[in-house]
Amino acid sequence: MSQEKMEQLLEHATRLFQERGFRATSLEEIAEAIGIQKPSLYHYIASKEELLFLVMSRTIADYNAKLRAIVESDRSPVAKLEQAVRQHITLQLEQPGTVTLFRDTPYLTGDRKEAIRRDLKVYRDLLQTILREGVEAGELDVPDPAVTTLFILGALNFVHRWYRRDGRKTIPEIAGYYADLVRRALVRR
Amino acid sequence: MSQEKMEQLLEHATRLFQERGFRATSLEEIAEAIGIQKPSLYHYIASKEELLFLVMSRTIADYNAKLRAIVESDRSPVAKLEQAVRQHITLQLEQPGTVTLFRDTPYLTGDRKEAIRRDLKVYRDLLQTILREGVEAGELDVPDPAVTTLFILGALNFVHRWYRRDGRKTIPEIAGYYADLVRRALVRR
Amino acid sequence: MSQEKMEQLLEHATRLFQERGFRATSLEEIAEAIGIQKPSLYHYIASKEELLFLVMSRTIADYNAKLRAIVESDRSPVAKLEQAVRQHITLQLEQPGTVTLFRDTPYLTGDRKEAIRRDLKVYRDLLQTILREGVEAGELDVPDPAVTTLFILGALNFVHRWYRRDGRKTIPEIAGYYADLVRRALVRR
Amino acid sequence: MSQEKMEQLLEHATRLFQERGFRATSLEEIAEAIGIQKPSLYHYIASKEELLFLVMSRTIADYNAKLRAIVESDRSPVAKLEQAVRQHITLQLEQPGTVTLFRDTPYLTGDRKEAIRRDLKVYRDLLQTILREGVEAGELDVPDPAVTTLFILGALNFVHRWYRRDGRKTIPEIAGYYADLVRRALVRR
DNA sequence: AATGAATGAGCCTTCATTCAT
DNA sequence: AATGAATGAAGGCTCATTCAT
Numbered sequence: 001m002s003q004e005k006m007e008q009l010l011e012h013a014t015r016l017f018q019e020r021g022f023r024a025t026s027l028e029e030i031a032e033a034i035g036i037q038k039p040s041l042y043h044y045i046a047s048k049e050e051l052l053f054l055v056m057s058r059t060i061a062d063y064n065a066k067l068r069a070i071v072e073s074d075r076s077p078v079a080k081l082e083q084a085v086r087q088h089i090t091l092q093l094e095q096p097g098t099v100t101l102f103r104d105t106p107y108l109t110g111d112r113k114e115a116i117r118r119d120l121k122v123y124r125d126l127l128q129t130i131l132r133e134g135v136e137a138g139e140l141d142v143p144d145p146a147v148t149t150l151f152i153l154g155a156l157n158f159v160h161r162w163y164r165r166d167g168r169k170t171i172p173e174i175a176g177y178y179a180d181l182v183r184r185a186l187v188r189r
Numbered sequence: 190m191s192q193e194k195m196e197q198l199l200e201h202a203t204r205l206f207q208e209r210g211f212r213a214t215s216l217e218e219i220a221e222a223i224g225i226q227k228p229s230l231y232h233y234i235a236s237k238e239e240l241l242f243l244v245m246s247r248t249i250a251d252y253n254a255k256l257r258a259i260v261e262s263d264r265s266p267v268a269k270l271e272q273a274v275r276q277h278i279t280l281q282l283e284q285p286g287t288v289t290l291f292r293d294t295p296y297l298t299g300d301r302k303e304a305i306r307r308d309l310k311v312y313r314d315l316l317q318t319i320l321r322e323g324v325e326a327g328e329l330d331v332p333d334p335a336v337t338t339l340f341i342l343g344a345l346n347f348v349h350r351w352y353r354r355d356g357r358k359t360i361p362e363i364a365g366y367y368a369d370l371v372r373r374a375l376v377r378r
Numbered sequence: 379m380s381q382e383k384m385e386q387l388l389e390h391a392t393r394l395f396q397e398r399g400f401r402a403t404s405l406e407e408i409a410e411a412i413g414i415q416k417p418s419l420y421h422y423i424a425s426k427e428e429l430l431f432l433v434m435s436r437t438i439a440d441y442n443a444k445l446r447a448i449v450e451s452d453r454s455p456v457a458k459l460e461q462a463v464r465q466h467i468t469l470q471l472e473q474p475g476t477v478t479l480f481r482d483t484p485y486l487t488g489d490r491k492e493a494i495r496r497d498l499k500v501y502r503d504l505l506q507t508i509l510r511e512g513v514e515a516g517e518l519d520v521p522d523p524a525v526t527t528l529f530i531l532g533a534l535n536f537v538h539r540w541y542r543r544d545g546r547k548t549i550p551e552i553a554g555y556y557a558d559l560v561r562r563a564l565v566r567r
Numbered sequence: 568m569s570q571e572k573m574e575q576l577l578e579h580a581t582r583l584f585q586e587r588g589f590r591a592t593s594l595e596e597i598a599e600a601i602g603i604q605k606p607s608l609y610h611y612i613a614s615k616e617e618l619l620f621l622v623m624s625r626t627i628a629d630y631n632a633k634l635r636a637i638v639e640s641d642r643s644p645v646a647k648l649e650q651a652v653r654q655h656i657t658l659q660l661e662q663p664g665t666v667t668l669f670r671d672t673p674y675l676t677g678d679r680k681e682a683i684r685r686d687l688k689v690y691r692d693l694l695q696t697i698l699r700e701g702v703e704a705g706e707l708d709v710p711d712p713a714v715t716t717l718f719i720l721g722a723l724n725f726v727h728r729w730y731r732r733d734g735r736k737t738i739p740e741i742a743g744y745y746a747d748l749v750r751r752a753l754v755r756r
Numbered sequence: 757a758a759t760g761a762a763t764g765a766g767c768c769t770t771c772a773t774t775c776a777t
Numbered sequence: 778a779a780t781g782a783a784t785g786a787a788g789g790c791t792c793a794t795t796c797a798t
Binding site: 399481525528529533534536547555556564567 | 714715717718722744
């Protein structure tokens with residue numbers, strides 16, 4: 001199996017799932033995008049669902065690695081939190097595949113669903129770790145870190161729904177504004 | 190057209206669209222849920238898209254009416270904000286339909302799409318009004334009310350994705366916790 | 379059964395069958411045209427096919443009566459022929475229902491099909507009678523009256539397919555031109 | 568795409584559209600006729616309408632090519648006219664497809680409708696050319712070539728409706744008889 | 757590695773017709 | 778005489794998947 005074609009396949013599938021959603025994207029379209037016939041896809045993937053899984057896997061792995069880097073850095077908890085928020089929004093708005101993550105998870109089944117759920121939990125746990133560190137360091141006031149994490153992620157993940165490239169604020173501005181809101185909601189006073 | 194059957198139809202459609210999404214719900218399933226044959230649905234609706242529109246219309250109308258009541262009450266802006274957050278979460282977790290509202294809008298076309306978009310904008314504007322009042326009253330510090338509104342709605346609309354009836358927190362507890370986070374993020378210090 | 383409603387029904391059905399064809403006209407549309415609900419039609423007719431039959435019956439009966447009047451008049455055969463041609467074209471272009479006759483006959487079945495076929499044969503026979511009289515009178519040269527009749531009817535029945543109300547020729551002009559062509563093709567020299 | 572199956576498909580579609588009309592022929596029947604399942608048809612065609620278009624296109628192209636050959640031959644106008652009439656009738660009775668051509672055009676839309684209309688106009692124009700040449704050569708007396716062309720085509724296209732293989736006249740006999748009628752209607756005296 | 761051909765399952769929709777009221 | 782409600786049958790079309798080549 002050509003490594004290069006597989007790469008292409010994942011890139012185009014990511015983009016198409018992102019743009020139209022999993023159900024509304026047909027294998028026909030994906031095949032056409034990479035210049036092969038529909039049945040040839042089955043040399044690279046076992047099923048459409050597996051393709052979704054692969055796309056999600058890659059995307060979340062990237063998110064996790066990048067968040068882990070922040071967590072393991074030696075900044076202060078508040079700085080890490082700000083960094084995490086900025087990065088999440090930037091990834092979401094600049095990199096395709098993220099939306100698929102939030103929206104099409106229900107189309108996975110069985111082990112694959114579990115695997116992605118585990119990966120998503122890892123991300124939540126990393127974020128939560130920052131919150132706990134902040135509390136321990138006396139910088140943050142977070143009575144329920146788990147729920148607070150979900151609060152933050154909800155706010156962050158919605159950004160792609162209203163962001164317009166030609167809008168009033170740039171991506172860094174949005175990222176900064178959100179980081180500020182999160183900080184204010186959490187810092188000890 | 191039997192009012193009662195229509196009511197049933199809308200309720201079941203709301204629930205199914207909520208649970209599985211518009212595309213993944215077949216008219217067959219909806220028909221079965223209310224105990225009629227698939228073609229009989231066309232006595233009540235003109236198309237599947239119209240059904241989605243009706244479901245969305247009703248839900249958003251309810252949300253708008255209830256938020257308007259808060260806006261027009263004579264509480265302080267901060268009290269209104271807290272009330273609005275609590276109510277939004279309660280509606281979302283106690284009655285189905287909310288998700289459909291925010292996820293399946295792309296499946297509407299033409300005038301129907303516009304109508305729902307307008308209705309959704311009304312809700313955002315109502316919430317934004319509270320923020321502006323808060324700023325004017327010197328209670329809140331909100332540099333960008335529009336983006337802040339979207340921040341809040343993102344956080345709120347995500348709740349249904351992780352809420353479990355048998356979870357650690359009750360609905361009022363979640364609502365209270367969220368109201369607190371929002372308040373802290375926005376109040377002037 | 380109200381005689382008046384039945385009349386309305388036939389008129390609207392005639393017009394709609396004419397305009398869109400039998401298959402492309404739904405009972406829904408017919409019912410709407412006369413201001414009743416679809417199932418109410420069944421108080422007036424036994425089936426859609428019967429409705430087609432009634433429409434055709436009326437139309438062909440009218441054609442037959444009018445052609446018979448010409449045949450039984452005491453003009454010369456050539457004059458009758460010219461009259462017949464003019465009248466056929468005029469009826470076709472001015473009166474709805476005629477097209478249905480030529481186009482939708484295949485949708486009839488059983489006895490009704492036979493009945494209409496018989497009526498259409500009567501028309502052909504009447505026209506053929508004129509030809510035979512012309513031959514006997516030494517005015518026309520028609521080796522095969524049956525086939526010649528079909529030649530003429532083919533030419534005549536096609537007129538509705540290309541006639542445009544705002545076209546270059548008026549109905550009487552077309553009728554006159556056609557009568558001329560037929561006369562020239564048949565008269566003994 | 569197997570050339571052979573495509574050929575079969577077009578042949579059976581032509582025959583069925585001819586026998587029952589476009590609307591009354593289902594893709595199911597066509598698929599069955601060539602021994603495949605209904606959805607498999609979509610390997611060969613994009614829609615039912617496209618199939619109608621292909622059938623019509625082929626047929627009219629054949630008619631046009633053959634009439635053009637006559638027009639461009641170096642016979643006398645009267646001889647060309649006779650040849651054209653004979654050929655039209657022969658094509659019509661020996662190979663299916665002609666009716667579809669003239670009856671089901673309304674079911675085409677957009678560009679396809681225009682294309683077929685243009686092709687049909689080409690045929691009429693070719694026939695008209697013969698008439699004009701005849702007038703210029705002083706052989707024919709045709710005051711209005713356009714309407715006369717439609718007169719002739721009407722007569723000719725009706726033949727398939729009454730022709731029976733076991734009838735009184737053979738195809739060449741009918742063709743000859745029709746050619747005679749047309750000639751007599753048009754020649755200068 | 758690739759694909760032409762085919763398909764089973766399913767989808768939304770149309771419509772003539774029935775029937776209890 | 779009228780109709781609200783319902784439906785069986787059918788239709789065109791989509792699509793993930795299989796398989797022989």
